[in-house]
Amino acid sequence: MAEQTAHNRLVGGSSPPGPILKANLGKRIMETDIKTLYQLSQIDSQIIKIENLLKKIPEEIQKLKEKKEALILKLENVNNQLKKLETLKREKEIEIQEQEDRILKIQQNLDKVKTNEEYKALLREKAHIEEIIMEIEDEILQIMEEQEELQEEKKEIEKQVEEEKQKIDKQIKQKEEEIENLKLQLQKLKEEREKIKETIPKPLLSKYETIKQARGGVAVALAQDGTCAGCYMIIPPKLYSEIIKADKLFTCPHCGRFLYYEPK
Numbered sequence: 001m002a003e004q005t006a007h008n009r010l011v012g013g014s015s016p017p018g019p020i021l022k023a024n025l026g027k028r029i030m031e032t033d034i035k036t037l038y039q040l041s042q043i044d045s046q047i048i049k050i051e052n053l054l055k056k057i058p059e060e061i062q063k064l065k066e067k068k069e070a071l072i073l074k075l076e077n078v079n080n081q082l083k084k085l086e087t088l089k090r091e092k093e094i095e096i097q098e099q100e101d102r103i104l105k106i107q108q109n110l111d112k113v114k115t116n117e118e119y120k121a122l123l124r125e126k127a128h129i130e131e132i133i134m135e136i137e138d139e140i141l142q143i144m145e146e147q148e149e150l151q152e153e154k155k156e157i158e159k160q161v162e163e164e165k166q167k168i169d170k171q172i173k174q175k176e177e178e179i180e181n182l183k184l185q186l187q188k189l190k191e192e193r194e195k196i197k198e199t200i201p202k203p204l205l206s207k208y209e210t211i212k213q214a215r216g217g218v219a220v221a222l223a224q225d226g227t228c229a230g231c232y233m234i235i236p237p238k239l240y241s242e243i244i245k246a247d248k249l250f251t252c253p254h255c256g257r258f259l260y261y262e263p264k
Ligand SMILES: [Zn+2]
Pocket: 221, 228, 229, 230, 231, 232, 233, 252, 253, 254, 255, 256, 257
């Protein structure tokens, strides 16, 4: 009867064991097995963590590169604006030159006119042109003010770009080094994993892999304070006390993970 109960518990509630488990998980399943499975599961967790990081870090690097490009673009925009203002200013200066040429002509014509009327008309035209010139000069002054402001802004941005660029380059370098380190760690963990795998009976290992696949990469959960640390559900007290004895291999009746009690 006791044998029967234990066997059922091995089944793990709603997830019945495959034939492999029934056939092989007899006396062989000892404390060492669950401890080894737990070690394997910890290594697998680390592997998953590192693999996730190795996916995430290149994305972070890409974002940093985009941030750098955005800064450079900001500087380019200011430079383009400055160029446009310079062109505009030159156009206005040419306009003034043209208007001054007109005044010069009027000046020459003033000597040639015969009537008072013509003379007055020319003077009016001259005054009008002088007004136009003044307006253009105001516009040029405004442009120059804008240029000055933009130059200040440009200096600020240049400073910012220089600082940020250095900071970002440093961050990118750190992240690239991190990738290299993680790759080395991953390699070591995989080697370790192979070694541990060799000590685990094949049917047990295959059960382990099945649970791992079904349970988000974690096949062994700690049994702590009467609870499964994998699914946070309460383990029936009788089962829990048997897990502590660790003379058989048990799975959680709720999530199906192997349960490991860590002796204190
Ligand atoms: Zn559980």
